[in-house]
Amino acid sequence: MSWRGFLGRKEDTVIWIALKMLMGDKSKYFAIVFGVSFACFLITEQSAIFCGVMLRTTSQIRDTHGADIWVMNTGVRYVDDLKAISDDDLFRVRSVPGVAWAVNLYRGQGQAQLADGTYQGVILMGLDDASLTGAPTHMLVGKIGDLQFPDAILVDEAGFHQMWPGEPLHAGRVIEMNQRRAVVVGVYRASQTFMTMPIIYTRFSQATLFVPPTPTGRLTPFVLAKAQPGVDPEELTRRIAEQTDLKALTNVGFANLTMMYYLQHTGIPVNFGTTVLLAFLVGTAIAGQTFYLFTVENLKQFGTLKAMGMSDQRIVAMILIQGGVVGAIGYGVGVGLASAYGIFAQRAMPLLAFFLPWQVLALSAAAMTLIVLLASLLSIRRVLVLEPAIVFQGGA
Amino acid sequence: MNAAVQIARGATCRNLIKDYGSGDSRVRALRGLDLDIAPGELTLLVGPSGCGKTTLISILAGTLDPTSGDVSVLGVDLRRLSKYEKAAFRAKNVGFVFQQFNLLPALTAVENVAVPLVINGSSKAAAVTRAAEVLKAVGLGERVHSLPSQLSGGQQQRVAIARALVHQPRLLVADEPTSAIDARTGQAIMKLIRELALRPDRVAVVVTHDARVFDFGDRIVTLEDGRVAGAKRVERAVKNGQLTPA
Numbered sequence: 001m002s003w004r005g006f007l008g009r010k011e012d013t014v015i016w017i018a019l020k021m022l023m024g025d026k027s028k029y030f031a032i033v034f035g036v037s038f039a040c041f042l043i044t045e046q047s048a049i050f051c052g053v054m055l056r057t058t059s060q061i062r063d064t065h066g067a068d069i070w071v072m073n074t075g076v077r078y079v080d081d082l083k084a085i086s087d088d089d090l091f092r093v094r095s096v097p098g099v100a101w102a103v104n105l106y107r108g109q110g111q112a113q114l115a116d117g118t119y120q121g122v123i124l125m126g127l128d129d130a131s132l133t134g135a136p137t138h139m140l141v142g143k144i145g146d147l148q149f150p151d152a153i154l155v156d157e158a159g160f161h162q163m164w165p166g167e168p169l170h171a172g173r174v175i176e177m178n179q180r181r182a183v184v185v186g187v188y189r190a191s192q193t194f195m196t197m198p199i200i201y202t203r204f205s206q207a208t209l210f211v212p213p214t215p216t217g218r219l220t221p222f223v224l225a226k227a228q229p230g231v232d233p234e235e236l237t238r239r240i241a242e243q244t245d246l247k248a249l250t251n252v253g254f255a256n257l258t259m260m261y262y263l264q265h266t267g268i269p270v271n272f273g274t275t276v277l278l279a280f281l282v283g284t285a286i287a288g289q290t291f292y293l294f295t296v297e298n299l300k301q302f303g304t305l306k307a308m309g310m311s312d313q314r315i316v317a318m319i320l321i322q323g324g325v326v327g328a329i330g331y332g333v334g335v336g337l338a339s340a341y342g343i344f345a346q347r348a349m350p351l352l353a354f355f356l357p358w359q360v361l362a363l364s365a366a367a368m369t370l371i372v373l374l375a376s377l378l379s380i381r382r383v384l385v386l387e388p389a390i391v392f393q394g395g396a
Numbered sequence: 397m398n399a400a401v402q403i404a405r406g407a408t409c410r411n412l413i414k415d416y417g418s419g420d421s422r423v424r425a426l427r428g429l430d431l432d433i434a435p436g437e438l439t440l441l442v443g444p445s446g447c448g449k450t451t452l453i454s455i456l457a458g459t460l461d462p463t464s465g466d467v468s469v470l471g472v473d474l475r476r477l478s479k480y481e482k483a484a485f486r487a488k489n490v491g492f493v494f495q496q497f498n499l500l501p502a503l504t505a506v507e508n509v510a511v512p513l514v515i516n517g518s519s520k521a522a523a524v525t526r527a528a529e530v531l532k533a534v535g536l537g538e539r540v541h542s543l544p545s546q547l548s549g550g551q552q553q554r555v556a557i558a559r560a561l562v563h564q565p566r567l568l569v570a571d572e573p574t575s576a577i578d579a580r581t582g583q584a585i586m587k588l589i590r591e592l593a594l595r596p597d598r599v600a601v602v603v604t605h606d607a608r609v610f611d612f613g614d615r616i617v618t619l620e621d622g623r624v625a626g627a628k629r630v631e632r633a634v635k636n637g638q639l640t641p642a
Contacts, residue, residue, distance in 0.1 A: 305511070387460065391494060
């Protein structure tokens with residue numbers, strides 16, 4: 001049955017009465033809209049923070065520009081799960097048809113000794129000496145090319161402040177790693193990471209000196225590769241995996257693998273899932289109760305309409321229209337509030353993780369639809385069982 | 397038109413029984429009630445509280461099903477109608493006046509009056525135009541855009557009467573239409589009901605406790621304990637000439 005057919009020939013009049021009833025009492029109307037908006041805000045905001053936190057687990061992958069494909073040990077489960085591969089693997093990757101170029105990328109954890117003798121754990125990134133592929137793009141002090149100087153390193157902005165609190169960003173600071181001198185030649189802005197350690201970039205050859213030797217002598221955890229023009233990176237990952245027995249993933253694939261690891265092996269989903277679920281339940285309770293109470297308070301009016309011969313179909317349509325309007329307005333206001341919260345809260349608290357992709361908007365829309373439907377169904381049931389004769393009894 | 401035909405087009409109840417609840421908590425509101433209501437006259441249902449007046453008009457209006465017995469209104473056997481057919485019957489044929497007016501508070505007077513027309517399929521514009529005419533007829537031409545909360549009790553009941561009559565129903569049921577308003581206004585309301593509701597083909601039934609408005613009826617039916625205890629015609633001679641049906 002079509003929508004118009006469901007409502008009847010003069011469906012516009014049903015909409016008119018439904019909206020009049022809904023918006024007639026301004027205080028009740030705003031209470032319902034507030035309830036639904038608050039529910040939507042809670043769900044959207046919590047989901048966006050969850051997405052923001054998850055996104056941070058992949059910030060190092062997203063900040064590594066220039067390559068299409070990450071090649072790694074088959075046992076790697078996420079970006080911080082460092083398992084070295086053979087130095088020869090770089091050449092094996094380069095030999096795979098469709099690979100335009102491939103370079104080593106060192107990633108590991110080091111210990112930086114500051115001038116005052118204190119130690120600071122750092123994430124150390126070693127870029128291909130010749131091309132500096134994967135270097136940061138947003139430099140605040142210095143330039144990428146300065147990495148070619150001896151002992152040169154780049155430090156991220158947050159890391160700089162962590163190691164030298166209160167100091168303005170500048171080059172020239174010296175630290176020691178593995179008893180080797182390292183000179184800060186530039187400061188860059190990195191995406192917020194899941195960890196809080198400073199991220200130091202240097203050349204690959206330099207990085208091998210900044211960390212102690214490993215028992216196997218292997219240091220390279222990743223090879224970055226670029227597909228030749230016209231070659232599908234996804235297809236190329238399969239080819240590399242087949243020919244090298246290594247794991248090869250696109251940037252997106254590696255980011256997804258990392259996020260899935262955090263989802264499956266950390267308390268994040270449970271803790272955040274609980275929060276999001278609570279937001280959903282609280283939102284459902286608030287929105288559902290206010291809308292249900294609205295219907296209950298209007299039972300006398302619905303009873304009068306039933307007595308006057310309005311069909312159950314039309315009354316159901318009225319309640320659904322009222323629910324739909326409240327849901328749509330509440331969704332708009334709630335999402336708007338969540339977006340504004342994200343913008344302003346991130347300005348005030350840069351560490352706040354907030355990411356609002358379209359999927360969260362779709363999730364919120366689905367949640368609001370569900371909430372409104374649940375509340376409407378409860379209300380509809382209450383109205384459908386209402387005997388029109390009750391209007392004669394002064395109760396209703 | 398002979399009496400038999402009039403009764404056929406009025407309302408007829410035969411051995412009407414209505415129980416509320418079940419088992420030990422069952423309450424019998426109507427106990428085999430027999431009644432004929434003729435069109436073209438105003439029938440007042442009177443009697444003590446709990447005698448079954450409201451139950452009877454609910455059944456006559458098609459908003460309540462009897463437990464057993466026969467009820468025919470305007471020649472239609474209501475027991476044979478489905479729920480949807482009954483709603484359609486009410487929409488087309490029944491006008492309601494309630495004790496507490498039951499106006500939709502968010503709608504203006506004219507919009508309230510337009511509702512029955514809208515339910516019957518009129519466009520909003522046509523319904524509002526017609527509703528304004530009827531409001532004018534009940535003396536509220538200046539208050540068409542007022543909300544119910546901005547009207548006095550008497551004015552609200554006038555709006556309710558306009559709403560009950562706007563779609564020209566053939567059955568008017570009024571439940572204590574004067575009980576929530578003062579005596580003088582109540583008399584005016586009853587006068588209005590007589591003037592506007594009475595037509596040769598129209599059945600009008602008013603439930604009332606208010607003895608001061610008994611003179612406005614053509615026939616007074618007294619209920620007691622779920623049955624008709626008596627019925628009498630109101631002598632026209634005692635009535636004010638102005639109250640003669642149109």
